[in-house]
Amino acid sequence: MNKNFIRIFILFFLITNQSIAEENIMILKLKDGDVKIELFEDVAPNHVKRIKELANSGKYDNVVFHRVIDGFMAQTGDVKFGNSDSKDFDLKRAGMGGSEYPDLKQEFNSLPHDRGTLSMARAQDPNSANSQFFICFQPAPFLDRQYTVFGKVIEGMEFVDK
Secondary structure, three states, X not given: OHHHHHHXXXXXXXXXXXXXXXXXXXXXXXXXXXXXXXXXXXOOHHHHHHHHHHHHOOOOOOEOOOEEEOOOEEEEOOOOOOEOOOOOOOOOOOOOOOOOOOOEOOOOOOOOOOOOEEEEOOOOOOOOEOOOEEXXXXXXXXXXXXXXXXXXXXXXXXXHHO
């Protein structure tokens, strides 16, 4: 009886863990290929929730990378002015907008800004992140504990590099 209970518990744990893992994977579709991203809900739950809300509602569809600094990072996520299919699209203003949701309180954590890290963009106020995020091309330790790391590219970084 105890062995069956333990087997059922282990099976349940494995299934639950797998569904949690799949739930925290996001696919970013770029023109050159798909980028697979792992989201870190355990260290930035509110930021991950926001990213999922915006992605699941299609708000990130057709949003451009409006700021790319070679050797540093590529920034996207301006769902107000950066959506190339929207009547509000304005490349000169891309990077100044956000979503209709309130800004998020910071969730700074100990995860480093390494190559492939996803981190929330914000204004000078640490509690001003909304919808914009960036992907690091190289390690950027000067950003550690000053911006909320919420994910990491696990496949397809070569498409971000292009």
